[in-house]
Amino acid sequence: MIRLTTIIWLVLLGSVTGALFVVKHEVRDLERQVMQTEEAIKNYRRGIRVLQAEWSLLTSPQFLLRHPMPDQLAPLTGDQFRRFAELPETFAAQFAVKEEGRAPEQSAGAAGALFRNR
Numbered sequence: 001m002i003r004l005t006t007i008i009w010l011v012l013l014g015s016v017t018g019a020l021f022v023v024k025h026e027v028r029d030l031e032r033q034v035m036q037t038e039e040a041i042k043n044y045r046r047g048i049r050v051l052q053a054e055w056s057l058l059t060s061p062q063f064l065l066r067h068p069m070p071d072q073l074a075p076l077t078g079d080q081f082r083r084f085a086e087l088p089e090t091f092a093a094q095f096a097v098k099e100e101g102r103a104p105e106q107s108a109g110a111a112g113a114l115f116r117n118r
Contacts, residue, residue, distance in 0.1 A: 057063055
């Protein structure tokens, strides 16, 4: 005949085994998340280093002397600003806001063509 203490020990052993199994898989999932996060951090740092190198190149005096700014680039003046209602009708119709508060679907090519024609 099985004693009551033996049954209690078997139930306790089964419970601990199940709990360890669950904890083991949770730890694996967390380790996988940590590895993915570390990889993402490495990628961001690599991207930051590339951007810093590019910024250093673009702002270096030697680069700026070899690649001068185009003459047509100048600060904006007050007469270059327009109200939305003052824009040409074709432009205003393309980018008019609907009553729902969303802009109509656009293709970048149409907007770009408007700016190139000016």
